[in-house]
Amino acid sequence: MVISPDARISKFADIDHPVSGTRIDVGPGPGVNSFVKINPAGGSGAVIIHGEGCYIHSGTIYSGNGVRLGCGVVVSANCTLVPMNHIFRDRNCPSREQGLLPNRRRNLNEDDAWIGAKTMNLDGAVLCQDCVLDANLLVVAEVAAHPFQSGKPFRQVGDRV
Numbered sequence: 001m002v003i004s005p006d007a008r009i010s011k012f013a014d015i016d017h018p019v020s021g022t023r024i025d026v027g028p029g030p031g032v033n034s035f036v037k038i039n040p041a042g043g044s045g046a047v048i049i050h051g052e053g054c055y056i057h058s059g060t061i062y063s064g065n066g067v068r069l070g071c072g073v074v075v076s077a078n079c080t081l082v083p084m085n086h087i088f089r090d091r092n093c094p095s096r097e098q099g100l101l102p103n104r105r106r107n108l109n110e111d112d113a114w115i116g117a118k119t120m121n122l123d124g125a126v127l128c129q130d131c132v133l134d135a136n137l138l139v140v141a142e143v144a145a146h147p148f149q150s151g152k153p154f155r156q157v158g159d160r161v
Contacts, residue, residue, distance in 0.1 A: 001015070001017060001018055001023075001024040001025075002023075002024070002025045002026070003015075003024070003026040004026060004027050004028040005028075006028035006029070007026045007027065007028060007029070007030055007032070007049075008030070008031040008032070009026070009031075010032060010033050010034040010035075010036070012034035012035055013032045013034060013035070013037075013038070014035075014036070014037045014038070015032075015038045016038065016039045016040065016041075018040045019040065022040035022041075022046065022065065023040075023046040023047070023048075024038065024040055024046070024047045025046060025047065025048045025049070027049065027051070027052075028052075029050070029051060029054060029071070030049045030051060030052075030054040030055065030056070030069070031054070031056070032055075032056045033055070033056060033058045033060075034058050035058045036057075036058065036059070036060045036061075037060070037063075038062045039061070039062065039063040040062075040063075040064070040065075041063050041064065041065075041084075046066055046067075046068075047062065047066070047067055048067070048068040048069070049068075049069045050068075050069070050070075050071075051069055051071035051072060051073055051111065052071050053071055053072040054069045054070065054071060054072065054073045054074070055073075055074050055075070056069075056075045057074075057075060057076050057077040057078075057079075057117075058077050058078075059077050059078035059079075060075050060076075060077065060078065060079045060080070060081070061079075061080050061081070061082075062080075062081045063081075063084075064081070064082045064083040064084040064123075065083055065084045065100065065103055066103060067081050067083055067107040067108075067109070068107070068108050068109065070109055070110045070112075070113070071111045071112065072111055072112040072113075073109045073111070073113050073114075073115070073127075074114045074115065075109075075115045076114075076115055076116050076117040076118075076119070076135070077117045078118045079115050079116075079118065079119050079121070080119075080121070081107055081125075082120070082121070082122055082123070083103055083107035083121070083122065083123045083124075083125070084100050084103060084123055085100065085101040085103075085123050086098065086099075086100060087100065087101055103123055103124075107123070107126075108125075108126045108127070109121075109126075109127045110126075110129040111130075112130045113128070113129070113130070113131050113132075113133075114131070114132040114133065115127065116132075116135035116136070116137065117135040118136045119133050119134075119135065119136065119137045119138075119139065120137070120138050120139065121139045122138070123140070124140050124141055124142075125141065125142075125143075126141070126142040126143065127139070128142065128143060128144055128145035128146075129145045129146070130145055130146045130160050131143045131144065131146060131148075131160075132147070132148045132149065133149050133150075133154070134148070134149060134151070134154070136152075137149065137152075137154045138154075144156075146159055146160050147159055147160070148160065
């Protein structure tokens with residue numbers, strides 16, 4: 001675990017030590033608010049929070065196998081970033097004992113992406129540069145650069161100009 005002395009991390013943030021080869025790397029620019037939980041469970045990915053002006057608000061949970069937050073990324077309150085999937089094929093074995101599937105893609109959040117409150121980014125979520133997500137969305141695929149996404153299921157309702 002590498003955390004820059006210039007990172008602004010609340011003493012009430014909960015960052016677990018990496019397991020299974022997962023790496024945590026927090027650069028000098030980001031802020032991590034109180035009651036953020038970072039639990040790098042289940043894999044050899046990395047949690048990379050390097051972006052200048054990147055901020056993770058209270059109540060956000062990260063648990064999984066690889067995420068990158070770029071410059072200016074804002075993760076609003078009570079979001080969930082979980083880039084992993086459990087195996088549950090064998091009915092005769094508890095799913096918690098069956099391990100994890102390989103990631104489809106790391107959870108990537110490019111520069112200046114805004115993630116609305118209570119949004120869930122699951123395995124395969126990629127937020128391209130300058131995209132904005134409304135609150136309470138479920139993201140499992142790539143979101144193009146520059147749009148404003150809203151609704152259930154979410155769709156583009158505007159552009160950032």
